[in-house]
Amino acid sequence: MKQYSRWYHPYDIDEKYNKRVAYFSMEYGIDQPLKIYSGGLGFLAGSHMRSAHDLRQNMIGIGMLWKYGYYDQVRNDDQTMRSQFSEKHYTFLEETDITVTVSVNNHPVKVKALVLKPEVFGTVPMYFLTTDIPENDYLARTITHRLYDPEESTRIAQSIVLGIGGGKVVEALGGADLYHLNEGHALPLAFWLLEKYRSVEQVREHMVFTTHTPEKAGNEEHDIHFLDRMSFFNGTPLEEVRRLTRIEGHLFNHTLAALRLSKVSNGVSKLHGEVAKQMWHENEGICEIISITNAQHAHYWTDDDLWDALQSGNDQALLQRKKQMKHLLFRIVADQTGKLFNPEVLTIVWARRFAAYKRADLLSHDLERFLEIVNNSEHPVQVIWAGKPYPFDEGAVSTFNKLVKLSIKQPNVAVLTGYEMELSRKLKQGSDVWLNTPRRPREASGTSGMTAAMNGSVNFSVQDGWLPEFSRHGENSFILPIVDTTLPTHHQDTEDHKNLLHILENDIIPTYYYNHDRWVRIMKQGMYDVLPFFGSDRMAHEYYEKLYNY
Template identity: 40%
Template structure:
């Protein structure tokens, strides 16, 4: 195979509803936003031609605290974003027959590739409701927000003079950008089908979850009323998204290639969407995390120097314990095993699984062998999710200093947890955890995963070497087995017979496992690896043309880009 050096890379515009870059800019709800923030940071590190497109949310998704009754309640502070750079550029979109003016702010101060945020919530605007609250309000609010993100986002790129080769829709919220690209090409004289084909060559799409609630659908009457048709007809919109209009279906039909966010999720997504005609092929690009954001520098320094990881780990653990005591008053023991669990409050994540046999877990908690720390948020309108949190708070109050629930989960809390816990617990129902990046962050800090095999875990930790896997001890019938019952037995078995004895009786082995965890995760589950694969498999011509493929090689001196050219005989 011959290689020709290529001097330029495709210019990418990355569309996402939320971005988690820094606690100072709370325009994220959870994992999707943190992933998007890590993506932009990795793009900046690597000098890649990437810009982000998003929305400047006036209010926090939610600050969620625990009331005296043990139930979570929500606070929605409004933030002063005057510290952000105003580009002075505006664009308009049509919502419910009215012209909505969107201001554009620029964010690049968090070590990230440029992020442009559209804002309708400013003095004198009658449409501040649109960008008021992330994932808040009615279906009309949601469609209006998606019009601003998608249609407004493309128009913002034009107004800013930013040239784009590839439009990456990170989740279905962004797909109205594809309608704007189709509209632009039809305005140039192409037929609808020609415009659709031309737009598809520039669009890639990432689907993030097999959970139905994460794959949004809209009534066509609502879309037409809100202005989302953007000049297209009902028949044209139906061809793109079906009836009702599926945002994931539209993403698959508007893109030339799509991806799931782990190997398992790619397989699940292909089965899940196999009946969608005219769909883009779905490959797998496993998520990754930004190491410099999430990895403790002292842990990385000790790892690189071949030194014991234990002093750096204990220092991080003490920082977490101090943080917990400051927040809750609970004095944890730095010498006792500390297991962490922090997730969005969703039933399939099974945050309460470890408590389902209290006769077994209670002695471990009361004799000081085990400490548990939990954190998480529920959507403000999700009463089921709030019940999950309330149940964890009950365990906190029942077991005193052995169980802690940290309220108002956010980037700051997450960083303390993934650096300071001893073990990271992950037990979702398979195959609903599409990827799961918190365990990657923990692994990079030598925090050992105790997990089911789902999402990224199927590609990473090895049982007894760099973590522990529940599936390793489950004897399951291939056709029928009770996940909850079998996983609970496996969790207790591994915790009692492997994790606890190793922690208290074999610190040398624990240290070797920590080192193996860091070695396993540092590159394989980094955002830098993720974005290289995006360029190689989705963005480059090779992602869409098997005869050509772009390879990115990162060295200490920068980035080399090569394009492979197959010999003539292979054509």
């Protein structure tokens, strides 16, 4: 058997992290060339795999090799968004001799594992699963074509491949002490573990779970009979599934089942941990929900020259490097939009998934006032939007296109396409302000603000996700007052919009243009405060300390 077809690491395991952990995630944002991610869940998982490598942890990653990735975000002739699905080929992934069989809709499907070796991107060994091989018929081959396929049966098949196929791949590598579900997508793993251990108590002893979202859409539910027909439960009789998960109705909630079949689970910020407890506490038999705050890999995301200037106390070099990074970002703006942005002008970036609760267009709710702000001749503002809506979410795509149309005739407003890891890095490094506008408390973590702060971009945010653990208004960030969440949604939006513009017009803009020393202090304080706590080495350590060794 080839060397990489068994449990192998290129380093001596640190004894603090000796437990063998297999980490399951539907997406990973590891590096720009490997396009198997859609957003924050993937970025988080990628940073975790990098820090696990840096800390010499006894972990491997299990994921999916998406033939068409998530999608390529391009433009129609009128500049609006178009979703393009093009084949991806990766010469840096290597063959293994591991092929396993899973049952999907009572049909055998072959699942092949390819390996991403640690030396390629500095991660723990990672195994990516594909069904797009000659041994399968056409329908089976399409299971691993698109991340988050809109077809329900395909999505369920993807969970089976990741969970059961992934479990069998781990077994072929020598097995693990613990199986970590990053979100509920790999839940069929629990039923494979039930077959392996023959005891639900043993399943709980070997499985832990991270829940990432308080959003209903992020906590999948499917008809339990449909799941049974699809072979989701790995042959476990339906009556036994109901007994083990205590789910009696026809809708099977993946998150609830994971909470009942795991030893312990975690939310991804202190606030989200509390929100998750409130969401699920009325359900009997769930495991304890703790919190481990998300973080990002500092070495990957930060600019070395910027940090050298910060640590040497050279403000002139710090500001010079920040201006250089604005120039680099503005070259992308010019290339995509034909607009020449000015590095002396305050630049605000809103960039993340275009989920409705994130309110991409909150800044422009009062269009007349928005245009007055960006076009003010004495203290103008440049605004950049970027992000990839789910391609089959018509509302999200419509919001994106509305902003594109708003931007076309505005010299200080741009909407960029192709929001992946490299553009994300450039936006964080080239922005002065990183804007985050979710409806509180629906943002579980929101890690993009961490990597923005690492690059001297000042967070301007709703007090949600990780921000309550970091932010001090006017010292290291600018934070909106907390709005009463019992108000109707449109009232919350109105109040947040009012507060957003008040802080922008009366604090942020005057500070940037007329109190530059204060601006630099806030920028530097954000950089000092974000590390090391919001670096993923702390997070990867806490997963062993709090979750794996629970």
